[in-house]
Amino acid sequence: VGNVKQALSAELASKLVDAAMAKAEEIGVPMCIAVVDDGGNPKALLRMDGSPLVAIEVSSDKAYTCAAQGITTEMLAGVIEKDPPLTVSVPASPRITPVPGGFPITVEGELVGGLGISGGYYTDDVKVGEAAIAAIS
Amino acid sequence: VGNVKQALSAELASKLVDAAMAKAEEIGVPMCIAVVDDGGNPKALLRMDGSPLVAIEVSSDKAYTCAAQGITTEMLAGVIEKDPPLTVSVPASPRITPVPGGFPITVEGELVGGLGISGGYYTDDVKVGEAAIAAIS
Amino acid sequence: VGNVKQALSAELASKLVDAAMAKAEEIGVPMCIAVVDDGGNPKALLRMDGSPLVAIEVSSDKAYTCAAQGITTEMLAGVIEKDPPLTVSVPASPRITPVPGGFPITVEGELVGGLGISGGYYTDDVKVGEAAIAAIS
Amino acid sequence: VGNVKQALSAELASKLVDAAMAKAEEIGVPMCIAVVDDGGNPKALLRMDGSPLVAIEVSSDKAYTCAAQGITTEMLAGVIEKDPPLTVSVPASPRITPVPGGFPITVEGELVGGLGISGGYYTDDVKVGEAAIAAIS
Numbered sequence: 001v002g003n004v005k006q007a008l009s010a011e012l013a014s015k016l017v018d019a020a021m022a023k024a025e026e027i028g029v030p031m032c033i034a035v036v037d038d039g040g041n042p043k044a045l046l047r048m049d050g051s052p053l054v055a056i057e058v059s060s061d062k063a064y065t066c067a068a069q070g071i072t073t074e075m076l077a078g079v080i081e082k083d084p085p086l087t088v089s090v091p092a093s094p095r096i097t098p099v100p101g102g103f104p105i106t107v108e109g110e111l112v113g114g115l116g117i118s119g120g121y122y123t124d125d126v127k128v129g130e131a132a133i134a135a136i137s
Numbered sequence: 138v139g140n141v142k143q144a145l146s147a148e149l150a151s152k153l154v155d156a157a158m159a160k161a162e163e164i165g166v167p168m169c170i171a172v173v174d175d176g177g178n179p180k181a182l183l184r185m186d187g188s189p190l191v192a193i194e195v196s197s198d199k200a201y202t203c204a205a206q207g208i209t210t211e212m213l214a215g216v217i218e219k220d221p222p223l224t225v226s227v228p229a230s231p232r233i234t235p236v237p238g239g240f241p242i243t244v245e246g247e248l249v250g251g252l253g254i255s256g257g258y259y260t261d262d263v264k265v266g267e268a269a270i271a272a273i274s
Numbered sequence: 275v276g277n278v279k280q281a282l283s284a285e286l287a288s289k290l291v292d293a294a295m296a297k298a299e300e301i302g303v304p305m306c307i308a309v310v311d312d313g314g315n316p317k318a319l320l321r322m323d324g325s326p327l328v329a330i331e332v333s334s335d336k337a338y339t340c341a342a343q344g345i346t347t348e349m350l351a352g353v354i355e356k357d358p359p360l361t362v363s364v365p366a367s368p369r370i371t372p373v374p375g376g377f378p379i380t381v382e383g384e385l386v387g388g389l390g391i392s393g394g395y396y397t398d399d400v401k402v403g404e405a406a407i408a409a410i411s
Numbered sequence: 412v413g414n415v416k417q418a419l420s421a422e423l424a425s426k427l428v429d430a431a432m433a434k435a436e437e438i439g440v441p442m443c444i445a446v447v448d449d450g451g452n453p454k455a456l457l458r459m460d461g462s463p464l465v466a467i468e469v470s471s472d473k474a475y476t477c478a479a480q481g482i483t484t485e486m487l488a489g490v491i492e493k494d495p496p497l498t499v500s501v502p503a504s505p506r507i508t509p510v511p512g513g514f515p516i517t518v519e520g521e522l523v524g525g526l527g528i529s530g531g532y533y534t535d536d537v538k539v540g541e542a543a544i545a546a547i548s
Binding site for chain 3: 140175176177202204205206207221222223225226228229230231233
């Protein structure tokens, strides 16, 4: 029983998508919203009408990055900035991105996946992601 | 003016996902549901709890196949069976699959994308996909 | 001077595309037309309106196959049918296809590239490709 | 019917290719010219005689970038320059390039695809692309 882990449910993933969509509509910027589980594998995705094509890849990479590292992509950006080896290695890793708009998803303090938002300038992406995370806290 | 085309909305994609989920719950088989647009790019995805990991790739490939060819994957299977060159070529194409459970999505008779269902034996996948397509007709 | 080779010009590639388009319009089946050079690299491509998405990949693979082997894809289909090892190996080769509609392009008897046609049932593809090859002979 | 959208026709794509070719001949630099649609999928390509092999990939990536983001690759370069997270993430994205010579294609103000030019120094590529975009405006 020591090996039980919290898991990201489809219900939680859908709540994140719905809350992100509501905030994106409020600020008027169509987003692509991606949710991955603790294995880094897609759990839910929704691309709003008018969201740019590139947002599929970027939102998915942000979600993966946070499931893979347990911190926001914005925190990763801060870490990289002061650290030459990371400045070199991160661009070489095709799915790890330091662009703000990625958030770890936790349940009872345990990392269960990642949320990635892309579609606007990344300050918009962050607003939408923060609203989604707040909605499940 | 001849170049205006119908487009797959996020609203329609969400209706397909919801209807597929309802049918999957009814038959008791958790599915991964993938929707792509006319360019073969992801529009929506939901992986139900308990759906196998492989269902992500299979549902996505089924959706892509139908957006790319305009027929169900079951019809493609029928075409291939009687046709040696296709029997050879289709397995070599990484995203084209003849496994039943993929459906073209049309709006006003125009192809706007593809729906892919995976998670059960493919006869189950077909039931779920048919219910979803019926829900938007 | 012994190493001079015939080369596929952009002019010849454009003639092939134009002749293929004219035949496709005549039979009323929109095609994707792909031309590769002797290195198997893209020289010209045109996707007619209404041609299915999958035709991009299929026409490109047909063109590559013919530049790589010097025979039509239809001939390759005939060769494979009678030859078990090839029946196994060809599907494992991602860019080699035996689906009819691919033609070698020759100048003064020398192989300079491949033409691939896809968009209809492959008997249509063959009609269009034959008309294009005839136009430059 | 808010879901009807403009589409890139083969006729428009061919006009872009022809106008780009004319300008490339005028400045004496052979180019590879790539056009993709709103889904980022190839619509037309022509590699002029003497254009370097690498221009196929570069022109295709420029075209994809602009269809995926809706701005020129030159604008993207400007955005990245001042923004550390993007400086790190863009090189990691295999098809997104900030090298000038990529242009969004719009019809009635709607993004329908991307044009990519490669073959010379990128200031030449820009001249050729601008001439092509002007020819359809």
